[in-house]
Amino acid sequence: MNQQRRIDFLRFALAAEVLRFGTFKTKAGRLSPYFFNAGLFNTGALMSKLAAFYADTLAEQGPEFDLLFGPAYKGIPLATAVAMALAERHGRETPFAYNRKEAKDHGEGGVLVGAPLHGRVMVIDDVVSAGTSVRESVALIERAGAQLAGVTVALDRQERGQGALSAIQEIEQTFAVPVIAIASLSDLVALLEQEADLAEHMPHIKGYRDTYGVVA
Ligand SMILES: O=P(O)(O)OC[C@H]1O[C@H](OP(=O)(O)OP(=O)(O)O)[C@H](O)[C@@H]1O
Numbered sequence: 099m100n101q102q103r104r105i106d107f108l109r110f111a112l113a114a115e116v117l118r119f120g121t122f123k124t125k126a127g128r129l130s131p132y133f134f135n136a137g138l139f140n141t142g143a144l145m146s147k148l149a150a151f152y153a154d155t156l157a158e159q160g161p162e163f164d165l166l167f168g169p170a171y172k173g174i175p176l177a178t179a180v181a182m183a184l185a186e187r188h189g190r191e192t193p194f195a196y197n198r199k200e201a202k203d204h205g206e207g208g209v210l211v212g213a214p215l216h217g218r219v220m221v222i223d224d225v226v227s228a229g230t231s232v233r234e235s236v237a238l239i240e241r242a243g244a245q246l247a248g249v250t251v252a253l254d255r256q257e258r259g260q261g262a263l264s265a266i267q268e269i270e271q272t273f274a275v276p277v278i279a280i281a282s283l284s285d286l287v288a289l290l291e292q293e294a295d296l297a298e299h300m301p302h303i304k305g306y307r308d309t310y311g312v313v314a
């Protein structure tokens with residue numbers, strides 16, 4: 099694991115204001131002192147840099163895979179950009195595919211777009227919250243006769259899911275695949291410890307982690 103890349107990624111997300119401190123409600127209804135809004139990686143330069151973080155993390159830590167899959171909607175530009183970064187930075191020509199949220203009933207029709215879904219599939223998304231999006235992706239992948247190889251996200255919030263495990267740990271157990279994250283809440287805590295300017299956020303982050311966090 100590349101600790102410097104993890105910290106660099108969090109600094110990049112903070113500078114782009116994708117990662118913010120404040121009070122935010124998560125999909126699970128928790129009041130979080132921080133939030134990661136990947137939709138704010140919204141320029142070519144930001145997306146290119148983001149994709150480089152994903153591609154380098156995948157090249158270093160990822161299992162073998164044949165194809166990237168980006169769940170609609172935010173996963174679509176992510177999978178596209180990561181496939182480009184894998185080709186440009188790592189010489190890996192990687193097919194990619196994505197889904198439509200609503201099936202198209204004319205032209206080529208259906209919900210799947212891009213390369214044919216077969217072989218070992220790496221899902222590329224921004225965050226896993228309750229794991230719903232990953233489960234929907236797995237259903238599509240298996241229906242097409244392909245297999246899930248793993249999931250790659252930008253930030254692992256390391257929060258409990260339904261039980262004592264995090265949603266990410268639940269996915270790893272249920273599907274027996276790795277979930278890779280560019281950075282995690284533990285890395286954010288490490289960054290707050292280094293940066294005097296950010297230290298004021300630490301008590302809120304630690305309080306939240308004590309309430310909702312899993313043991314990393
Ligand atoms: O683990 P989950 O509980 O599914 O939450 C995470 C998912 O939620 C968001 O997508 P969303 O379905 O909101 O759609 P979007 O990509 O269109 O924003 C996000 O991009 C993930 O795909």
Ligand SMILES: O=C(O)c1cc(=O)[nH]c(=O)[nH]1
Pocket residue numbers: 123124125126132133134135136225226227255
């Ligand atoms: O849990 C969520 O809903 C959530 C958290 C977060 O940091 N970013 C996001 O897009 N969703």
